[in-house]
Amino acid sequence: MSALDEPQMPAGGDTHIADAHVDGAPALSLELLLQNLPGAAYRCLNDGVWTMEFVSDGIEKLCGYPPAAFMARPGIPFASVIVPEDRIAVERGIALAIEEHRAFQLTYRIRCANGAIKWICEQGSVAASGKVLEGLLFDFTRVRNADMLVHEQASYLQRARDGIVAIDINSRITYWNNGAERLYGWNAAEVRGRKFSELLCGNLPAYHAACEATLSNGEWSGELAHVRRDGVAIETDTRWTLIEADEALGAPQKILVISTDISERKHSEAKIYHLAFFDALTDLPNRASLLDHLRRALLGSARTRKCGALMFCDLDNFKYLNDSQGHAAGDMLLQAVARRLEHCVREADMVARLGGDEFVILIQPVEDTREGAATQAETVAAKVVAAMAAPFQLAEMSYSVSVSVGVTTMCGTVDTVESTLRQADAAMYEAKACGRNTYRFHDPAAQAAWSARAELENAMRRALRDDEFVLHYQPQLDRSTRVIGAEALLRWRLPDGKLLYPAEFIHAAEESGLIIEMGRWVLRTACAELARWQRYPDTAGLTLSVNVSASQFIEPDFVPMLQQIFEQTGVQPSGLKLELTESLVVSDFTQTARTMGMLKQRGISFSLDDFGTGYSSLAYLRKLPLDQLKIDQSFMRDVLTDQNDASIVRSIIALGDSLGLQVIAEGVETPGQRQFLSDAGCFIYQGFLYQHALSAEHFTQYARMVH
CATH class of the missing domain: 3.30.450.20 (PAS domain)
Incomplete structure (x- = not known):
């Protein structure tokens, strides 16, 4: 607060203190009044230093100097106790009051006799044409400090x-x-x-x-x-x-x-929530969100006894689009599919993406019976299948896709999150088994098959982990009954000693994707065995045929993976023969030919397995670096009694001869079959007529015996 601040105190009048008196009252009353003032009364000259002509006793309590110190001649000028920084403001305040012919009120600091600083409030008036000042002085320190505290606290609120x-x-x-x-x-x-x-x-x-x-x-x-x-x-x-x-x-x-x-x-919280519970590509709820909503729906269903449904939707042959047109096209299709699915459901229902090309629709439990829920779900499923029928426009390309939908009804009094998901998934696989582009409701028999398949997949994972798989080797012989090589055949020895053959588990391995890891194990084990044969002169010339699945052969790392196996086992690749199926060749001829060419440069040879059972074409036989055609055992079984089979076998042998390809027949079980093959010009055989598939140790003994 500056010296011009004006606290609200009674305004001073024009009373001349030296002449003040009360009619009829003794002079002592005035002295008593002055003594009891909470400050000091004064009269001074307006001479620039404010020489006191009169000041009451209260001045000593105010500043520590007695009245006589100010009124003596020469005495202490009152200006000398005013803090120098405040004197100019005091002078200006008095001058302005004189100019405006009014009383004045000033606040300023004084330095007391003991050196302490006090705030003074002076309330006065001007007399004798501005030559004399008179008024009252009060200690304003406590009020000033309180006011400063209020201002300080108010400034805190403002800041x-x-x-x-x-x-x-x-x-x-x-x-x-x-x-x-x-x-x-x-x-x-x-x-x-x-x-x-x-x-x-x-x-x-x-x-x-x-x-x-x-x-x-x-x-x-x-x-x-x-x-x-x-x-x-x-x-x-x-x-x-x-x-x-x-x-x-x-x-x-x-x-x-x-x-x-x-x-x-x-x-930020909303963004984090969205990242945690929504799919980044399609902006649909993700797996975590679906599980939460499904749990809530089942809890509500248990309370209300209402029924709903869950639908698994899987795009058919989506991988082909990704492989042929790239992931950008696949992403565009998934986004477009998400939008169409949203238009197939009611506002209260939910469409989610589990991942890949798998979508889920949750039909909220609002029906009184499972039959009612099934009817509602069937309506939605039919709309989904129909919605996918129209081609999708992906940038410059028009693409058609179908969907397989599995449906299960649910009621919270019976079903759980896990059982509902399991049943919808099993129904979806049933829809695929029925030809795709359709929907199927959950069936207990299908559920049992699904459970068995899931159990089989888990067992296969355990088998890979615990080395339960083994390779057996079936000898391949020439016209002189000399062992020239073998085919590596996979077997699964269960913990109880039972031996399973590929027909019992390979299909499940292919569907689950385990065939890739299983195929690596087969190639690594076969190459290690072939490397052992190559270390001994009497078995060094043997070849080893290994079946390679289509899904494994088109893996981007197939060639580097094989090269790593060659380096780890020390095998000479010239002794390795890879058996490929016709379906692989037909599905992606260009990629297959490229991969075969790279492996051919490393010395690997190729056999076309089960020739004649697929989509045989002279075009790819001429263009692929094949070394051998393999007659499927299905033709050999009735070759002596069925003229069609006999004609097919003769044609395969003649075709191989004309293309310069070696021909081998598998499934040779009788001398008559061998004689037929020999007469037709096939001189390499494999089958029970000679030997079953043997363990590695027994095969080596057999090969040396008939070498």
């Missing part, structure tokens, strides 16, 4: 980052800090007296609930949506505190509202 607002019980704003101005956009002058509820609150019921809770409990805290001056809604973390009325100060009851902007935090 707070939070919006701090005080409202009366009628919601009218009585205080608005700078933080509120930054948060909401209005300044204090614009909002004072306006209703907080009408100015900021977009959700009036939430505002009224907070207000009632504050009046009842004395406080409330929570999140409220407020509206800024520019119309933007912001989320705030708000704390309301009831300030009770103060009758002594005449202050009415108010509510103090402190609000923190949490819009950015809420946005």
Whole structure:
């Protein structure tokens, strides 16, 4: 506060202290009055140093100097006790009062006799044409300090980052800090007296609930949506505190509202939630979200006894699009499929993406019976199948896709999350088995088959982990009955000693994708065995044929994987023969030919397995680097009794001869079959006529014996 600040104290009059008297009262009464003043009365010259002509005894309590010290000649000029920094302001204040012919009121600092600083409030008037000043001096230090404290505390509120607002019980704003101005956009002058509820609150019921809770409990805290001056809604973390009325100060009851902007935090939380529960590609709910909604649906179903349904939707042959057109095209298709699926369901139902090309539809439990739920689900399933029938426009390409849909009804009193998912998945596989592009409801028999397949897959994983698979070797002989090589055949020896043949598990391995890991194991084991043969002169010339699945052969790392096996085992690749199926050749001729060419350069030879059972074509026989055709045992079985089979076998042998390819027959079981083959020009044989598949140790013994 400067020397010109004017605290509210009684204004001074024009009374001349030296001449003051009360009619009929003794002079002693005036002296007593002056002694009891909470300060000092004075009369001084306006001579620039304010020489005192009179000052009451209270001056000594005020500044530590007795009155005589000021009134002596020469005495202490009053100006000398005023802090130098405040003197100019005092002079200006008095000069302005003289100019305006009025009393004056000044505050300034003095230095006391003991060196202490005090604030003084001087209230005076000008007499004798401005030559004399007279008035009262009061100790203003306590009031000044209290005022400074109030100002300091008020500045804290103004500097707070939070919006701090005080409202009366009628919601009218009585205080608005700078933080509120930054948060909401209005300044204090614009909002004072306006209703907080009408100015900021977009959700009036939430505002009224907070207000009632504050009046009842004395406080409330929570999140409220407020509206800024520019119309933007912001989320705030708000704390309301009831300030009770103060009758002594005449202050009415108010509510103090402190609000923190949490819009950015809420946005980040929403973003994190979206990342956790929504699929980034299709923006559909993901697996975690589906499981949560399915659990909630089943809990609600258990309470209401209502029934719903779950549908698994799997795109047919989606992998072909990814492989042929690239992942960008596949992603576009998945996004388009997601949008079509959303149009097939009611608003309350849910479409989610589990991953890959697998989508799930949750039909909320609202039907009284499973039959009603099944009817509703069938309607949706038919719409899904029909929706996929129209071609999709993927950039410049039009692409058609079908879908297999598995449906199961659910009721929370019986079903669980796990059982519902399992049943819908099994139904989906049943739809695929029925020709795809259709839907099927869960069937207990199909469920049993699905469970058996799942159990088989788990057992195969265990077998790979625990080395339960073994290779047996079936000899291949020439016309001189000399062993020239073998075919590696996979067997699975169960922990109880039972031996399983590929027909019992290979199909499941291919469907589950385990065939890739299984194929690596077969190649690694076969190459290690071939490397052992190559270390001994009497078996060094043997070849080893290994069947390679189509899915394994088209793996991008197939060639590097084989090269790594060659380096680890030390095998000479010239002794290895890979047997490929016709289906592999036909499905992706270009990639197959490229891979075969790279392996051919490393010395590997190739045999076309089961020739004649697939889509045989002279075109690919001429273009592929094949070394051998293998007559399937299905033709050999009736070659002596069925003229068609006999003709096919002769044609295969003749074809191989004309193309310069070696021909081998498998499934040779009788001397008559061997003689037929020999007469037709086939001189390499494999079958029970000579030997079953043998363990590695027994094959080596057999090969040396008939070498």
